[in-house]
Amino acid sequence: MIRDWVNWTWLSGDCLVEQFIHHVDRILWVMGGPPVRAVGMGGRARRQTGDQYDFFSIDYAHENGVHLHATIRQVDGCANEQGEVIV
Template sequence: EIDVMNWHMGQNPVSAIGWGGRQRRVSGDQYDFFSIEYVYPNGVRTHCAARQINGCSNKKVEQINGTNGYA
């Protein structure tokens, strides 16, 4: 998702903040869900969320929302 947003914005974010956690994994040190907000130089904020949990939907969706609609 970050690659698509960087392509769309024509630049890289200047900051990011995120969180994640472990809901189902019982071993290792990897989180199984994540949520990240990126901020671009022009002040635009984007959001990325992902999960890696067995039994959940595996679909991948990228959607860009704007004042005139979405793509």
């Protein structure tokens, strides 16, 4: 496991802790506070080892009706994109 540390949540924190938390920080900063509701999903499509998901997608609903959608993926062999979209 130690040599494969990047694929284990207890060793690397997963991409949620490593990268995605910065999306959440930006969303809270832009909106001036926490959402009233969040709906998300994630899954594993390609990882051969470890216990981490390959992708996450979360929709944050705010009291004023604004929705922010944040996604992240870490999949070998494709573009690993991150970002937020304000609708």
